[in-house]
Amino acid sequence: MFHTKNHTATLQKLLHRSLRMIVMLCLATIVTVAQAQQAPPTPSATTAVGTSKIWGNVDGMAIEGLVQGPSAADAQLQVACVFEYTEGDIFNPPALPAPLNGMVHLDHALNGLITDIRKSGKFSGHALETILITPPAGTLKAKKLLLIGLGDRSKFNTDLMIQVGSVALREALNIGVTHFAFASDIKDAGIDSPTALVAGNVTKGIIAAYRTQAFLKSKKMAAYKPVTKVTLLAGPSFFTTAGEGIKEAIASYHN
Numbered sequence: 001m002f003h004t005k006n007h008t009a010t011l012q013k014l015l016h017r018s019l020r021m022i023v024m025l026c027l028a029t030i031v032t033v034a035q036a037q038q039a040p041p042t043p044s045a046t047t048a049v050g051t052s053k054i055w056g057n058v059d060g061m062a063i064e065g066l067v068q069g070p071s072a073a074d075a076q077l078q079v080a081c082v083f084e085y086t087e088g089d090i091f092n093p094p095a096l097p098a099p100l101n102g103m104v105h106l107d108h109a110l111n112g113l114i115t116d117i118r119k120s121g122k123f124s125g126h127a128l129e130t131i132l133i134t135p136p137a138g139t140l141k142a143k144k145l146l147l148i149g150l151g152d153r154s155k156f157n158t159d160l161m162i163q164v165g166s167v168a169l170r171e172a173l174n175i176g177v178t179h180f181a182f183a184s185d186i187k188d189a190g191i192d193s194p195t196a197l198v199a200g201n202v203t204k205g206i207i208a209a210y211r212t213q214a215f216l217k218s219k220k221m222a223a224y225k226p227v228t229k230v231t232l233l234a235g236p237s238f239f240t241t242a243g244e245g246i247k248e249a250i251a252s253y254h255n
Contacts, residue, residue: 045237045240046236046237047067047236047237047239047240048067048236049067049068049236050066050067050068051066051067051239052064052065052066052067052231053065053243055243055246055247055250056246056247056250056251057250058207058210058250058253058254059207059210059211059214060226060228061206061207061210061226061227061228061229061230062228062229062230063203063206063229063230063232063246063250064229064230064231064232065231065232065234065239065242065243065246066181066231066232066233066234067233067234067235067236067239068181068233069102069105069106069183069233070102070103070105070106070140070142070145070181070183070185070233071102071105071106071108071109071140071141072105072140072141073141073142073181073183073231073233074141074142074181075141075142075177075179075180075181075231076142076143076144076177076178076179076180077142077143077144077145077146077171077172077175077177077179077180077181078140078141078142078144078145078146078180078181078183079145079146079147079148079168079171079172079180079181079182079183080102080103080106080145080146080147080148080183080185081147081148081149081150081164081183081184081185081186082103082114082118082125082147082148082149082150082185082189083125083149083150083151083152083153083156083189084124084125084126084149084150084151084152084153085118085119085121085124085125086153087119089153089189090103090104090107090114090115090188090189091104093190094190094191095188095189095190096187096188096190100188100235101188102183102185102188102233102235103185103188103189104188106140106145109135109139109140110133110135110139110140110145113133114147117131123147123149124149125147125149125150125151126149126151127149127150127151127160128148128149128151128160128163128164128167129148129149130146130147130148130149130167130171131146131147132144132145132146132171132175133145133146133147142181144175144177146168146171146172146175148164148167148168150164150186153189153191156186156191156193158193158194158197158198158201159201161184161198161201161202161205162201162202162204162205162208163205164184164202164205165182165201165202165203165204165205165206165208165209166205166206166208166209167205167209168180168182168202168205168206169205169206169209169210169213169227169230170209170213172227173213173224173225173227174224176224176225177225177227178225178226178227178228178229179227179228179229179230179231180227180230180231181230181231181232181233182202182206182230182231182232182233183233184198184199184202186198187235187238188235195234195238195241195242195245196241196242196244196245196248197245198242198245199232199234199241199242199243199245199246199249200245200246200248200249201245201249202232203232203245203246203249203250204249204252204253206230207249207250207253210227232246
């Protein structure tokens, strides 16, 4: 009888241990799956920071691709895009981690200015809203920073980027620069957008606006310095894909 009781107790202990182990394994699996879903996709190939390539030329304007963040790109004017503000939107998931997030670097370089003006409502980030900033010397490579709003992130449509590209070009001409850099910052914000299509639409908008201004100039109704180069920034994981979209957009204007 005593032996039977001990045997039963032993079985119960073993059963309890087995159940605990199963529960722990299930919890670990759930956590691992959740982390994998939140983490950004692992790139199959990356391009080194600083890599650049001229993807094509249109009307004397070179369209360049560059692997660089907007805070470090060397241009007369840096254009960057932001959505309407939500608390911590550029710092917390689904936004890219800080080391890969160009908007975070831009905000830090300006001592939190971008967050301040967005959070306070001084710049709301409504679609196609703009604000021009003159950074203190030594904070950014670019002499001027132009922010363009992308509106409500939940309603983002890639067609908007054609208009964004046009706004960027027109503002560049108004400022009088001959070279500007452009960062869409959509991936940084955690929006899973089609890279080639976004880059291509930005390029289309830039070219279309430039040709419109050239038409006005031919009618003696516009005066501006010619833009000789536009640099479209891309992250290390998206350089080649963005280039494909840019080349396709350029080709559509040569046909």
